[in-house]
Amino acid sequence: MDRTEDFIDFAKSISQKISDTWAVQREDLLHHEVSGNKWRKLKYNVAHYFANPQYKGIITFGGAFSNHILATASACNHLKIPLLLVVRGEGGDSATLARCQELGARLHFVTRSAYREKAQLYQDMQAIFPDYYLIPEGGANYLGAQGCKEIYAQIQVDFEYLVCAVGTATTVSGLALALQPHQRILAVPVLKNAYFLRNDFLANLRHFKAEHLAQQVDWAFDFHFGGYAKTTPELLSFVANFNQVHHIPIEPIYTGKAFFAAHQLLKPQQKVLLLHTGGAHGAQTSSVLIWHQRCF
Numbered sequence: 001m002d003r004t005e006d007f008i009d010f011a012k013s014i015s016q017k018i019s020d021t022w023a024v025q026r027e028d029l030l031h032h033e034v035s036g037n038k039w040r041k042l043k044y045n046v047a048h049y050f051a052n053p054q055y056k057g058i059i060t061f062g063g064a065f066s067n068h069i070l071a072t073a074s075a076c077n078h079l080k081i082p083l084l085l086v087v088r089g090e091g092g093d094s095a096t097l098a099r100c101q102e103l104g105a106r107l108h109f110v111t112r113s114a115y116r117e118k119a120q121l122y123q124d125m126q127a128i129f130p131d132y133y134l135i136p137e138g139g140a141n142y143l144g145a146q147g148c149k150e151i152y153a154q155i156q157v158d159f160e161y162l163v164c165a166v167g168t169a170t171t172v173s174g175l176a177l178a179l180q181p182h183q184r185i186l187a188v189p190v191l192k193n194a195y196f197l198r199n200d201f202l203a204n205l206r207h208f209k210a211e212h213l214a215q216q217v218d219w220a221f222d223f224h225f226g227g228y229a230k231t232t233p234e235l236l237s238f239v240a241n242f243n244q245v246h247h248i249p250i251e252p253i254y255t256g257k258a259f260f261a262a263h264q265l266l267k268p269q270q271k272v273l274l275l276h277t278g279g280a281h282g283a284q285t286s287s288v289l290i291w292h293q294r295c296f
């Protein structure tokens with residue numbers, strides 16, 4: 001995998017102190033488009049693609065503002081892998097989609113209702129493109145979790161709590177696999193009533209025969225602020241203040257919610273590491289875009 005990772009600068013992911021006891025793991029600095037947890041989730045999927053010459057390309061899925069589809073388009077452009085993106089809805093005026101096309105990805109739009117039936121959609125797409133390797137939405141599979149485990153190697157500080165935003169539970173699964181016995185994770189789902197994520201997380205751990213590690217993970221389900229990409233003035237003001245004080249750009253969709261939860265639930269004297277999973281690009285969504293233009 002070394003040659004294929006040339007475009008990612010792992011040395012940039014530092015543990016940046018924001019107080020005597022708290023730090024931010026700057027995975028967002030790995031690459032301007034394949035940032036945060038994105039390459040981590042793609043790494044072993046890409047390796048699987050290259051290890052199987054029968055594949056002629058990659059197919060993956062996402063909304064018009066998805067960080068995952070942008071990252072996959074960028075990585076596939078670097079690695080010269082043909083990419084088909086299956087996009088939810090019509091796309092509209094999305095800079096993400098425009099950039100994906102610029103990077104050489106082909107777009108295929110499906111209705112929101114067809115997109116919702118994920119298992120059927122995956123089956124249909126695989127039937128139409130049998131020689132394309134299918135990566136699920138968000139890079140959410142075991143190979144994705146295996147890559148996220150490697151985030152741990154980048155950490156340069158000791159911590160009691162690692163704080164992580166959760167969308168599909170792939171990243172938190174990988175992180176849990178790497179934890180030391182004295183360490184815990186605070187997992188913060190960014191979707192409303194996303195209790196199913198804990199089951200997805202457990203299924204991942206079960207795959208790696210590591211269910212016992214679930215005891216080291218605490219879930220904070222009450223920091224979704226109304227649902228995916230929803231915000232409140234309190235959240236926006238926290239994010240703007242964090243950006244201003246620490247000069248670390250976070251957004252209100254993923255990292256903003258996770259870091260907010262940490263500030264509410266953990267204590268200043270605890271050793272805390274906030275995982276910056278990237279995603280400033282996702283801040284283009286409607287109301288969030290207006291906020292973003294004001295703040296940057």
Ligand SMILES: Cc1ncc(COP(=O)(O)O)c(C=O)c1O
Pocket residue numbers: 036037067068138140165166167168169170171172254255277278279280282
């Ligand atoms: C910026 C950012 N942070 C966190 C996550 C959540 O990661 P996961 O889907 O692995 O739970 C995502 C989604 O992929 C994301 O784009």
